[in-house]
Amino acid sequence: MAFHVVLLLLLLLLIHLAAAANAGGGSSGCIGAIFDDTSIAGKEEKLAMEMAIEDFVATASSSSPATARVELCTVSSNGGDPVRAASAALSLINDKGARALVGLHSWQDAAFVAEIGRRAMVPVLSFAAAAPSPATPFLLRVARANHARTMRAVAAVVASWKWRRVAVLYDDDDVIADLADALRAVGSEVERPIAVSSSSGGDAMRRSLADLVAGQCRVFVVHTSAKLAAAVFAEAAEMGMMDAGYVWIVTDAIADAVDSVNGDVISSMQGVIGVRNYNPVDTNSGKTKRLIARFRRRFRSQYPGAGDDDEEKTSGPHYPALLAYDTIVAVASAMEKINATTTTTTPRSPESGETAAAIKIAVSSKGNELMREIKNVNFHGVSGEFKFVKDSEFSPPERFQLINVAAPRYTELGFWSPEHGFCKNAAADIAGGGGCEATMRVLGPVSWPGKPWNVPRGWEPAKGNPFTVAVPEKAVFPDFVRVTRRRDDGGGGDGGEARFEGFSIEVFRAAVEHLPYHLDYKFVSFNVTYDSLMEHDHMKSYDILVGDTSISSGRYKFVEFSQPYTESGLVMVVPYKADLWNRSWIFLRPFSLSMWLVVIAVGLYNGIAIWLMERRYNSEYRNGGIWKHATTVFWLSFTTLLSPGERLRSSLSRVSMVIWLLVVIVLTTNYTASLSSLLTVQRLEEAVTAESLRASGSMVGCTNGSVVGKYLREVLLFPEHRIQRFSSDDDYRRAIVSGEVKAAFLRVSHAKLLLAKYCNELMITGPVYHVAGLGFVFPKGSPLLADISQAILEVFENGTIKRLETAMLSAYNCTAATVDAGDLYRLCPENYWGLFLMTLFASTASLTVYGVFFHHGNACGSGGEGGCYRKHGDGRKDSAMVDPGGGGAGAGHGDEALSSTSGSADHVVDTEIVVISMEMECELSACRHQQK
Template sequence: MGAVRFMSLFLVALVSAAAAARTVAAAGAPPREVTVGALFTYDSTIGRAARLAIEIAVDDVNADRTVLAGTTLKLMTQDTNCSGFLGTIEALQLMEKNVIAVIGPQSSGIGHVISHVVNELHVPLLSFAATDPTLSASEYPYFLRTAISDYFQMHAVASIVDYYQWKEVTAIFVDDDYGRGGVSALGDALIAKRARISYKAAIPPNSNTDVINDVLFRVNMMESRVIVVHVNPDTGMNIFSAAKKLQMMADGYVWIATDWLAAVVDSSSGSKDLKYMSHIQGLIFLRQHTPESDTKNKFMSKWNNVARNRNISFGLNSYGFYAYDSVWTVARAIDQFLISGLQINFSKDPRLNGSNDSTLHLSTLEMFDGGDQLLQQLLLTNFTGITGPVQFDSDRNLVHPAYDILNVGGTGSRLVGYWSNYSGLSVAAPEILYQKPPNTSTSAQRLYNVVWPGDSTTTPRGWVFPNNGQPLRVGVPIKASFKELVSIGQGSDNVTGYSIDIFNAAIKLLPYPVPCQFIAIGDGRKNPNYDDIISMVAANSLDAAVGDFAIVRNRTKIAEFTQPFIESGLVIVAPASKTSSSAWAFLKPFTLEMWFSFSTMFFSHRICGCLNRGPKDGGVAAIVDEMPYVDLFLSKHCNFRIVGQEFTKEGWGFAFQRDSPLAEDLSTAILQLSESGQLQRIHDEWFSEPSCASDDSEVGATRLGLGSFWGLFLVCALICIFALVVFFVRICWQYSQYSNSEAADEPGAAAAAAAAAAAAAATTERQKRPTRLGSFKELIQFVDTKEAEIRRTMKQRSSDKDNQAAGPSDPHPVAAA
């Protein structure tokens, strides 16, 4: 026993001495080697490309004298075997080997588990393929994603959906952390674009063909034909194989696959026969964008040479690029860690000391003392790799996330555009747009033309009426009156009325069958609350509301309305005897609020009585209601008329749930009914002309004859006579003034004639001039003479008179020649 105890103490002392020597060596000079780990599945689409890329990256780092000079980067890998359980065990075994950083894992599920371990051991974890957005730095501070998060990818998908104006999508996803996290992010991104996931189809990991067929069968029963597939690359192609057999890759379908499909297509590009290509014709898929560069081309050339030398048949995918850059990220961070004089030391976790009796040997796990400092160096990373800028933002995401958007056609795929978090959809490469101001406006979004499934170049509508045997639930208000608009008889299908006829006619114009089930709302004794019915549509208790529903602001906020099938403005109705030009004066004492207080959703003999009695006898002066109701009322009561014009404008439409594609198709159908004249014919059938239109006794008070204007004629006549008298008096006065001015001019004229001629000439002149009173003919000539000419003549005569009066008194007469 004493010897055994002595040997134990000796071994402990020996180990302690070795550790001390290692510490001294580390303090005095950089270590000869540092060990990093790598976690991925060797035999997988992502793992095969990543494994070779990581090996090449380690070789390149060790060959580069500017990074880790004098220190060799040593790599230790563990195979996670595409299993969450085995992957976790392999990760723990890797932690036992005192690695100072881990590259991986590629699985988001394993990433969640192992992140708890590295948090405790202070070992940074750099994943090049775990894209689940819920792997956040706030929960896992030692987790660092060196690839693009699916948060951005799902925003790219949502932008594509919005670009083609689709409103509903079906999401097929693998039922694990990766799939659930991605679809959750997709739902949030679609909501921001006023779209939604209408159906989620979860596929358990490693499902067989029968399970996949069952899921696709349910998907095909849904109305959405825009299907987003977010699954694992190693089993995802089975979905398209099954979809092809179910004829779900035909015209009218839209398939969008996330970047997992790019990994499959790129990895298979080296194969002579890509057997799955025929199953995905017309499909759209995304791929992480990596800008073209010399560094990227050199790496691809080296990767292909090594693969060819090792007889590797699979190709390189974008995850291999991120794995390569991850190694360089770790190497640069370790280099700065050592340059700063920090040491690589490990220490026991005191919380694991009590687990010595456990067969799991948890006590062998040690904490990396410099883990926090190495993590800080990683967060300061800033270099240009083969994937572009390698730099982390405040949320620890790579800056400038971007994706290529590709369209499968023939034996390959073609680029139709890009998406970046900087400028959205574009046909220009993101690195070009980074040099310009960001522009995410709708007008700036652009993609090249796509060839859709079925070899169609026409953008699919994206939905059909669901083939699940469930009819459209149509809410119909049961009214107390105005049954011409909507009414229901015995049985829920016995629904008639103007609004119902238009709805049925529009449904028949749709290019797909839509079975309907009319649901009566109301007891028929009083009108139901229409806002409550619209709320039932918004709450998904009804699929649609059909009837006399006015399209008003508060309703459009919660429901989607079709194109109005009839205009409906408010008008004032008063007794016919009050609808003359004095009607407004008659209604002036009544405020608009008073008019509305008399407005009602139905008319009856009591309302007629109130209008006939008038406000002085306990009745009303007028009522205010919508034009269609008024038309129906006036068709039966001819002693009332509309006063003035409509003073509001709105319309009646059919209500659907927000962003329902059926509302858009019904709007198009209503426009077709209007263009063909069928809408007017339906209107004329229900809104007939008044039956008493030819009854003179009823409408005589409103007819306008000559007798209706005698007062106006009398006023006009009096005004004309008065104007004529004034004119005649004024003419006589002017003529008198004119004649007086002519008479006053005669003596001066006679004196001038006597000095220049004989008395006979003067006598002859007086014989030619008419008498002072003149003749009637002269008066007429005077009237025809322009007033300006008369004034000028009178002014001239006055001037001549003044000159003659001044002549004899001139002291210096001018001598005659």
């Protein structure tokens, strides 16, 4: 603001000094041209405007003699100084009678000259990319510039290389908001805007650049005039800011002037990326070809040695010169149309607060008409379409061209448009975007400052040192992070070279490999707790913390976390206890004890009933001692559970057996279904939950220094005195297995590792509590955070983290001892060893008893006279052992024969035959035995 006030005072002083000048001016209409004769671009523009007025007069003089009176009045601004530009404008208006002013590439110059034009009612056509704010009614900007679109193009370049922060050097603060919005849309931001001015001395500019070097950001966007940019790059080259690691991006005002700046400026801008408006020139047009050839001849004649040293002819005219040519043609055409070539001026009325002497300036009587006609100009010139659109803005560019400054001048990289992104050539963009991409990488390699082909990362440590990566010296789970030291001398102590290993270390290394730039870092171990490092130090001593660090909202108050690199969640680990005895006798569990007693009682009752009913018809049920009768009853009672058993002869016993078989079918069916369900859903342990542990007052465990303890207190509501903290994985195993704690709460990743080591002693049970996983820690505002987080996502998606986790867990070959849930209740012999033991015991006991007590009592094999029967006193043998209703011919009517007591002759004969037959068989058997 102070700078503007000073310039305004100088302007009023110039107006006061020019008050005595002749207000009438010259004798003909004049177009005033203000140019910078200290640059090649200014010289090209001057020659192009001279040729334009010559061509216009030569073409139109035959049809309109008045046109011959249009002249070009040129004045140099001597380096583009605003005060000199304002003085030149006053001279052109008052001394030369200029009816329009053309030129001025900086908005500071245009701001002062526009004020003079407003007072004199003289249109001012400026080539400045930015118009002064607020704009005056007599100012027209002849520049294909759209700041919002230009900043979007710059943001697209920044996003292509994933730079997150940008510093801006500017002389027009109107662009800062547009650039900030464009960068925010691609995930970046303006870190530090620094204003520079041509009026600032070298010391001030050096201090501004030193402030940039002191920060971490190394991506600089320069939005100034070409002349000011040349001074910036010259100073930056001396300070070493054009070396490797720096990125410089310039906007259209500078990129357009690269064609015409001298070799010293080009040498100080090596590696700069320029974003400029793409203004296609039809070089195939005959008129354009003739103009270019004539221009080059005259330029070499007027300015010998000003062209390229390695060419016989200059490479101009460049686009600014062609635009200047068309601008003069447009103004001359408008003047001809309204006949503004005559000298008609009127005194200017004083404004409030001004003296009469300070306002004596020639005022054009046709200024408003001329301004209106210039806005309505529309033709196709040598620079392309020349017209003004809404709000008196010059037609904006449809696309932008990207250049890369490199010896001897620059390389054309490609093009960018909002619709199609980056394209290698303009034809692809115009045709519909075929071959275009959203990233600048499609344009090929870029020559960067200092080191041609390595993409700068966009930031550096404040002191240029490698990033320090903090690693805990002692971790609870060493498989995640471990620090070991090599002892060359074989002695003890902590000396020696440190080695950093573990799952977390490998994930970090994999993420660094996916960064789009090389990251120089070094590991440094520490011996304090995580919370001490984060909450007390705020990570000021380190750039990154790599370890099994839990992400929590409380820690976010002090530091920032990367994307989690492990599975999220909190689980409960309990001891693994398989009760083998209960599993062996699981076949008894489908029925309760009372049910088994009922089954046994009913079975015995039915056995006794059938025995009593069958005893009348079966001599085997009548003879023998108590042991024989008991075994017979037991046999009848329980063989029916598997089969109908003995063949029954009594109708009543058959009815009872049918009912019992029906009951047995129902019992066995329900037993089978119950046993199947039990084997499917049974668990080895009763369900353990946080609520049951809290209600029973049990001790629980967690990791020492972890945020899990806070979660147990505040969320699961465990009292502090019931929470025990552990510092090693072996402490966890010992406490859980011994019952010191009933359960331990761990992150999913830690629980997986614990079970991989002790899978036959520990198990996971209960729900998964939703908490964040493990991540890397960064200090607030770290430029590494976004890049590392994106790299972690990439290694997640390509399976690298999964492979690293599998390798860590498979190091403990505990899979052989792991019991699969499906194997716990599978029907195998070991599940029924109780049944087998009882069967073997019963068989062995029966054989032993038979061998000891009954083998020598065999009636038919003893050789005695008794044989198989017992004799009566009359010498007859007892036939009670004969089963009249049994096998043989009489089996079919045994009931009737045995029930009859009439003593009929036929029945007696039949009985005697049977008795004699059996006696003969017994004697024969006894004789054979004696022979043996």
